[in-house]
Amino acid sequence: MYIRFCGRLPLLIGLILMLATSAYAQKKVTLSGYVHDGATGELLIGATVFIKEANQAAQTNNYGFYSISVPAATYAVSFAYVGFTTHTEKLEMVDSKTLNVDLANQNVIKEVEISARKDENVKNTEMGTTKLSIERIKTLPVLFGEVDILKTLQLLPGVQSAGEGNAGFYVRGGGPDQNLVLLDEAVVYNTGHLFGFFSVFNSDAVKDVTLIKGGAPANYGGRLSSVVDVTMKDGNNKEFHAEGGIGLIASRLTLEGPLKKNKGSFLLAGRRTYIDVLTKPFLKGNLAGSGYYFYDLNLKANYTFSDRDKVFLSGYMGLDKFNYENSTGTFKADIPWGNKTATLRWNHLFSDKIFVNTSVIYNDYNFASSFNQNLFAIKLSSGIKDYNAKSDLDYYTTFHHHFKAGFNYIYHTFTPNQVSGEVDTTVLRPNNALIKYAHEAGAYIMDDFDLTPWLRVNAGIRYSWFGQVGPYTRYIYNLNGVKTDSTAYSSGQLVKSYGGWEPRLNLRFELNEASSIKASIAKTYQYIHLLSDNGTTLPTDVWVPSTYIVQPEIAWQYSVGYFRNFLDNKLETSVEVYYKDLQNQIQYKEGYTPNSLIDPEQEYVFGSGKAYGAEFFINKTQGKFTGWIGYTLAYTNLTFPALNNGQTFPAKYDQRHDVSIVGSYQYSKKWTFSSVFVFGSGTTITLPSSFYFINNNLVQQNGKLNGFRLFPYDRLDVSAVYTPQHAKPKKWEGSWAFSIYNVYDRHNPYFLYVNQTGTVNSPGGIKLQVIEVSIFPIIPSITYNFKF
Numbered sequence: 087m088y089i090r091f092c093g094r095l096p097l098l099i100g101l102i103l104m105l106a107t108s109a110y111a112q113k114k115v116t117l118s119g120y121v122h123d124g125a126t127g128e129l130l131i132g133a134t135v136f137i138k139e140a141n142q143a144a145q146t147n148n149y150g151f152y153s154i155s156v157p158a159a160t161y162a163v164s165f166a167y168v169g170f171t172t173h174t175e176k177l178e179m180v181d182s183k184t185l186n187v188d189l190a191n192q193n194v195i196k197e198v199e200i201s202a203r204k205d206e207n208v209k210n211t212e213m214g215t216t217k218l219s220i221e222r223i224k225t226l227p228v229l230f231g232e233v234d235i236l237k238t239l240q241l242l243p244g245v246q247s248a249g250e251g252n253a254g255f256y257v258r259g260g261g262p263d264q265n266l267v268l269l270d271e272a273v274v275y276n277t278g279h280l281f282g283f284f285s286v287f288n289s290d291a292v293k294d295v296t297l298i299k300g301g302a303p304a305n306y307g308g309r310l311s312s313v314v315d316v317t318m319k320d321g322n323n324k325e326f327h328a329e330g331g332i333g334l335i336a337s338r339l340t341l342e343g344p345l346k347k348n349k350g351s352f353l354l355a356g357r358r359t360y361i362d363v364l365t366k367p368f369l370k371g372n373l374a375g376s377g378y379y380f381y382d383l384n385l386k387a388n389y390t391f392s393d394r395d396k397v398f399l400s401g402y403m404g405l406d407k408f409n410y411e412n413s414t415g416t417f418k419a420d421i422p423w424g425n426k427t428a429t430l431r432w433n434h435l436f437s438d439k440i441f442v443n444t445s446v447i448y449n450d451y452n453f454a455s456s457f458n459q460n461l462f463a464i465k466l467s468s469g470i471k472d473y474n475a476k477s478d479l480d481y482y483t484t485f486h487h488h489f490k491a492g493f494n495y496i497y498h499t500f501t502p503n504q505v506s507g508e509v510d511t512t513v514l515r516p517n518n519a520l521i522k523y524a525h526e527a528g529a530y531i532m533d534d535f536d537l538t539p540w541l542r543v544n545a546g547i548r549y550s551w552f553g554q555v556g557p558y559t560r561y562i563y564n565l566n567g568v569k570t571d572s573t574a575y576s577s578g579q580l581v582k583s584y585g586g587w588e589p590r591l592n593l594r595f596e597l598n599e600a601s602s603i604k605a606s607i608a609k610t611y612q613y614i615h616l617l618s619d620n621g622t623t624l625p626t627d628v629w630v631p632s633t634y635i636v637q638p639e640i641a642w643q644y645s646v647g648y649f650r651n652f653l654d655n656k657l658e659t660s661v662e663v664y665y666k667d668l669q670n671q672i673q674y675k676e677g678y679t680p681n682s683l684i685d686p687e688q689e690y691v692f693g694s695g696k697a698y699g700a701e702f703f704i705n706k707t708q709g710k711f712t713g714w715i716g717y718t719l720a721y722t723n724l725t726f727p728a729l730n731n732g733q734t735f736p737a738k739y740d741q742r743h744d745v746s747i748v749g750s751y752q753y754s755k756k757w758t759f760s761s762v763f764v765f766g767s768g769t770t771i772t773l774p775s776s777f778y779f780i781n782n783n784l785v786q787q788n789g790k791l792n793g794f795r796l797f798p799y800d801r802l803d804v805s806a807v808y809t810p811q812h813a814k815p816k817k818w819e820g821s822w823a824f825s826i827y828n829v830y831d832r833h834n835p836y837f838l839y840v841n842q843t844g845t846v847n848s849p850g851g852i853k854l855q856v857i858e859v860s861i862f863p864i865i866p867s868i869t870y871n872f873k874f
Contacts, residue, residue, distance in 0.1 A: 124188030259697025260311025301606030304546025693726030
């Protein structure tokens with residue numbers, strides 16, 4: 087079905103365009119080109135092109151390209167981007183023109199310069215979508231001085247932290263694996279360092295971050311809850327520069343410059359922690375041989391071969407490594423894990439209205455652990471590897487329709503816990519070859535247009551398909567879990583396939599120039615899954631495909647919102663309500679214990695869920711004082727016939743109330759002050775509800791699944807950035823970032839457990855106590871940042 091759909095896709099596009107063109111015969115001219123940062127040559131994503139006389143506007147796509155068509159006349163065309171001076175140029179549009187624009191970066195923009203078009207949050211069809219400035223992120227207080235994109239996203243309404251200091255996150259009632267995290271179009275399967283306390287993104291290498299919580303357009307697929315689309319910098323194509331920082335636990339350095347001035351550029355960024363170096367003098371005895379570190383490497387290069395062709399190559403490699411050796415050298419442990427991604431992209435302009443990007447992508451996540459004791463050695467490994475090809479087309483018509491169409495294909499290799507070992511000269515390789523292979527594909531078409539002056543529509547349809555293929559052996563088990571039969575599949579033979587249509591619809595009803603109502607509906611499929619009992623994706627968690635047993639997860643999400651701007655668009659406000667119907671949700675069965683010799687899908691149970699809530703957002707985007715207030719009221723409930731006696735129970739990440747207050751004040755050119763306050767009501771936990779004795783042994787019986795809640799969480803962080811000013815410009819620029827995490831030393835709950843002391847025969851008998859564990863007290867930090 088997928089192949090038939092792809093074969094008819096060009097015919098479908100042509101038919102729609104022919105019908106639309108026949109109804110709109112007036113000849114028009116087209117203005118197209120790229121918008122750059124004038125200082126670095128970086129392509130600007132989402133820059134606004136506004137023609138006031140024609141009341142027409144367009145935005146640059148993910149590669150800085152724009153195209154807008156108007157009747158032949160003379161116009162004043164304005165180009166605007168947040169943090170840059172607006173560029174206005176008078177053009178006599180008799181014929182179609184190409185105009186590439188360089189915008190000047192400004193620390194403070196005059197009000198008249200930014201008033202051209204700053205109401206996109208009211209005018210466009212996007213819902214649950216937030217774009218964050220990297221410069222804004224860098225001013226906020228952070229843990230250990232490490233700027234963290236994902237922790238900043240947790241401060242937005244609808245996004246819930248996975249735990250104290252953790253970079254993992256939940257969005258609108260979805261699990262951590264239901265977030266599609268992209269780095270230059272490559273999927274990042276493990277987003278955390280140090281077991282999730284830091285994200286893998288080096289902010290010095292990042293240009294743009296977009297979060298989509300609901301109503302994702304049809305060009306995105308594969309996950310149920312959200313999209314985090316991270317774009318790396320292209321590199322300065324005008325002159326060589328470097329920037330970096332020295333912090334308490336890590337340092338970083340970024341180099342960038344032209345391959346050929348105004349034609350191509352490169353960027354190389356690295357970050358490494360020195361926890362292993364700092365702690366080594368203090369580790370004694372059996373801990374003397376312990377060590378841990380992580381590093382990130384980002385690489386990007388691009389070249390413009392002609393006015394119509396650009397090529398980009400980007401890559402990322404990150405690694406965490408823990409090692410241990412006891413004092414006698416008789417026991418050693420080595421545990422590395424990390425991501426690798428590579429993306430090769432080709433931008434081609436077929437005309438001033440048709441832009442195509444074609445990408446080939448590779449990504450690999452791998453976890454390994456090896457243990458050696460005397461003559462015995464054992465190794466455990468798991469991971470997921472993808473080969474991906476995709477192509478996306480933008481067609482900007484003369485009748486003010488923006489069509490997008492494309493396809494995506496991925497070949498997956500899933501490696502769940504593979505065990506091997508050696509005893510002296512004997513090699514042990516148990517029959518645990520549970521590697522699985524699968525094809526995943528998708529094709530879509532969408533259109534963004536004004537149906538009436540007050541109604542804007544973004545409508546799309548996506549078809550996705552997934553197929554598990556051999557080599558694979560499917561086993562049949564009896565009620566006791568014993569294998570009774572099997573079916574073998576040869577290499578490439580289809581084992582099981584799934585597919586379905588995914589309609590997407592976003593509507594914007596304009597009430598007036600400053601307010602609108604938006605609504606969206608979206609259906610999504612998710613064919614690969616990660617199960618975890620933890621608050622985030624730990625390196626030991628295993629990604630698994632949809633199979634004969636495991637069906638794809640499905641979600642319908644409905645949302646509606648009211649958007650209103652005040653103070654000449656300086657203050658943005660919104661209220662969004664959502665409802666999400668979740669099908670084929672997956673959990674481990676009760677009493678599950680990890681076993682690397684058993685296919686993990688034998689340990690799954692399946693159910694459904696409902697998530698609904700309301701999000702309130704006030705965002706001040708301009709002026710010396712900027713910041714936002716977010717509040718979320720949310721409910722997430724699950725129903726599994728095999729769990730909790732079939733009764734509905736709250737999800738682990740069900741959090742009723744979540745509040746974030748973020749503020750940043752530019753006191754002067756030297757000083758910027760920021761603060762963050764967060765409050766969250768308690769998340770759920772399962773605890774024992776009763777205890778009894780069997781043969782003088784105390785046995786506990788758990789209460790209802792997730793039937794208890796942790797205490798509420800609250801924290802205040804503050805920071806100050808000092809940037810020395812010089813009478814004359816200097817090649818070396820430095821700044822100091824001071825921050826305090828958890829200012830009033832709040833002992834927030836990380837987890838609870840029941841502690842047992844004494845015995846039946848001891849004088850005081852058995853004593854039970856619920857212990858609350860907190861991990862982060864007040865933590866000051868200082869970081870020196872530099873540029874040259």
